[in-house]
Amino acid sequence: MRNKKFVFLLALFFFVCFSEYSNAQTPEYSGSPARLDTASSFIFIGDVQLRATPEILLGRENNKDAVRALLKKIAEENPSFVLVLGDFTFSGSSVNSWEDFDDLAKPIHKKSIPVFPLPGNHEYFGNPREGFHQYFSRFPQIQHKLWYVKKWQDIGIVTLNANFNHLSKDQLTKQNEWYRLEMDSLQKDSSIAFIIVCCHEPPYTNSTIVSDDRDVQQYFVPLYMNTAKAKLFFSGHCHSYEHFRINGKDFIVSGGGGPRQRLENPSKDSLKKDLFHGGAERKHHFCKLIRTSNGLHVQMMQIDENLKKWSIGEEIVVKSK
Numbered sequence: 001m002r003n004k005k006f007v008f009l010l011a012l013f014f015f016v017c018f019s020e021y022s023n024a025q026t027p028e029y030s031g032s033p034a035r036l037d038t039a040s041s042f043i044f045i046g047d048v049q050l051r052a053t054p055e056i057l058l059g060r061e062n063n064k065d066a067v068r069a070l071l072k073k074i075a076e077e078n079p080s081f082v083l084v085l086g087d088f089t090f091s092g093s094s095v096n097s098w099e100d101f102d103d104l105a106k107p108i109h110k111k112s113i114p115v116f117p118l119p120g121n122h123e124y125f126g127n128p129r130e131g132f133h134q135y136f137s138r139f140p141q142i143q144h145k146l147w148y149v150k151k152w153q154d155i156g157i158v159t160l161n162a163n164f165n166h167l168s169k170d171q172l173t174k175q176n177e178w179y180r181l182e183m184d185s186l187q188k189d190s191s192i193a194f195i196i197v198c199c200h201e202p203p204y205t206n207s208t209i210v211s212d213d214r215d216v217q218q219y220f221v222p223l224y225m226n227t228a229k230a231k232l233f234f235s236g237h238c239h240s241y242e243h244f245r246i247n248g249k250d251f252i253v254s255g256g257g258g259p260r261q262r263l264e265n266p267s268k269d270s271l272k273k274d275l276f277h278g279g280a281e282r283k284h285h286f287c288k289l290i291r292t293s294n295g296l297h298v299q300m301m302q303i304d305e306n307l308k309k310w311s312i313g314e315e316i317v318v319k320s321k
Helices: 002-017 053-057 064-077 095-104 106-110 128-138 169-188 214-219 221-226
Strands: 041-045 082-084 115-117 148-152 155-159 194-198 230-235 241-246 249-254 285-292 295-303 310-318
Touching: 041 064, 064 095, 064 106, 064 285, 064 295, 095 106, 095 128, 115 128, 155 169, 169 194, 169 214, 169 221, 214 221, 221 230, 230 295, 241 310, 249 285
Parallel strands: 041 082, 082 115, 155 194, 194 230, 230 249
Antiparallel strands: 041 285, 148 155, 241 249, 285 295, 295 310
16 A cells, blocks of 8 residues: 555645646736626636546545536637636646647637636645746736736625745735725725625635635635625535535635545534535536626536536525515
């Protein structure tokens, strides 16, 4: 067993460290100004990183075909834009891994659908300097920002960097102050009806692999809870779908691209009562958000085990008041 683990770790080391070079041209996902955008929807998807080869060799789930199906379906939906909730690649500094993403995302890029990012923990794997060169080169529209606001119609989407262990004290202070000011500004903006807060690591999850992020609970959740227009908190990291309503506020975990993780049943007195009853291991999915006169609809779009049949796993409607 020790020899098997050593071989796995050695293979993983070489995968992360020696896949940083390529001569391919880097595509940009800022969309085209000439694109006619008449969509009434946008899409969130989390954790599109592919399982590392050493892990596949150990018999773990290979999610490549699932990610291909998800991104193809997203392109067919032709949303106004796509926001990826972190983790584009297994190793952020692996150029080959970024090229795998580019290959799978061709249907989206071909339609000039803008893609917006936020940093996941895998973006920091390997050499972060090289990793964020790859990251920012593909998404010039965010102007080298690790946190920013995206406005669409009457919705303000606040993206945050929850990789606290990779941020300096100065960055942490700046992000917290920026977050406070931005939430206050959006709350006072009469043109904004909904605020959505997004980061990669979930404040709450029943995952058997990853845990509640206490820093997200401390630094991001209170402002979300205390801002009247803030109606949805999206995260990824857990490769599943979860929906919690805590003190009247909705929290959605949507890591639908990643190799799937099992969920455990929370205790009876837990705050984390999952409103979605999908079993311990849930389907690959993305979330489609649709603005109508009735409110903001969230549809969890899931694909079956054979990667052929699509269905709406859950639909919720959020009201502005």
